[in-house]
Amino acid sequence: MARKTITGLQKQPNGIWKIDKIYKGERIQESTGTCDREEAEQYLIHLLEKKRNEKVYGVRQVKIWREAATKFLLDFKDQPSIRLSALYLEQLDPYIGDLPLPFVDDDALAPYIHDRQNPATGKPASPRTINIALERVIRVLNLCARKWRDDQKRPWLDTVPMITKLNEKKASRKPYPISWDEQSALFAELPDHLQRMALYKVNTGCREQEVCKLRWDWEIAVPELNTSVFLIPDGFGGRHEKSGVKNGEDRLVVLNDVAKRVIDGQRGMHPVWVFPYGQPDDYGPTPVHRMNDSA
Numbered sequence: 001m002a003r004k005t006i007t008g009l010q011k012q013p014n015g016i017w018k019i020d021k022i023y024k025g026e027r028i029q030e031s032t033g034t035c036d037r038e039e040a041e042q043y044l045i046h047l048l049e050k051k052r053n054e055k056v057y058g059v060r061q062v063k064i065w066r067e068a069a070t071k072f073l074l075d076f077k078d079q080p081s082i083r084l085s086a087l088y089l090e091q092l093d094p095y096i097g098d099l100p101l102p103f104v105d106d107d108a109l110a111p112y113i114h115d116r117q118n119p120a121t122g123k124p125a126s127p128r129t130i131n132i133a134l135e136r137v138i139r140v141l142n143l144c145a146r147k148w149r150d151d152q153k154r155p156w157l158d159t160v161p162m163i164t165k166l167n168e169k170k171a172s173r174k175p176y177p178i179s180w181d182e183q184s185a186l187f188a189e190l191p192d193h194l195q196r197m198a199l200y201k202v203n204t205g206c207r208e209q210e211v212c213k214l215r216w217d218w219e220i221a222v223p224e225l226n227t228s229v230f231l232i233p234d235g236f237g238g239r240h241e242k243s244g245v246k247n248g249e250d251r252l253v254v255l256n257d258v259a260k261r262v263i264d265g266q267r268g269m270h271p272v273w274v275f276p277y278g279q280p281d282d283y284g285p286t287p288v289h290r291m292n293d294s295a
Helices: 037-056 065-075 082-096 106-117 127-146 180-188 192-204 208-212 257-266
Strands: 009-011 017-023 026-031 219-222 227-232 251-254
Touching (some): 009 037, 017 037, 026 037, 065 082, 065 127, 180 192, 192 208, 192 257, 227 257
Antiparallel strands (some): 009 017, 017 026, 219 227
């Protein structure tokens, strides 16, 4: 008697069997990863038993890290720092992407940390850079435990493991204010346009993009004090869309004598941008893209 085969398997052009089956109203489409029919059937049987346990006995489906990372990127796609998050999650994927969420812990992250500290080529990542990636892991795991729920309203993860971050103090230098002589020596090495921008920046405390994209129409004259201020709007976009003013509120920039002299020296250079670079071209104004460049 011929062996009875299981329905729901389709052979792909590359020889690998793919599952395409309806089970209790749910369509299952997934690759078995094998060219062997019997092995593919065993995988399908295992998958159907797993689905049955979930539906009949309420056994929770264990999510893998990649599912959680993908959901995080989709849920927070409008976050200003989402591009940076995507970069770190992409770096982490080869190490923990296929791991079930309960297995994402210090042991699982150790190879990632080792490779970042000891790269085959390039400069080793600093403890702070590695910690930023680990903070993304902690953030995603916390969402799995505290916010995200499956169809039965159960959390994706019961408890969040304690992720150990690196000690940043051992590798970092303590900050200190530079002297006037050090400032003069530093600024003397800068191109003229960056020198003026840096001088304005240290005398106002503005962030980089608040200087690069500073506009004349934000200036408000204060004739009583023979000076002016700049009001950076809350909707200001910096280098990327939705980046700019950090707290999302209008930012008032008060000019001291040094900053005022810098601003007065920029008048007439460009109708829109306070700190332009080069001459306007046929495509409109040309603000400085960033201060921290090769110069």
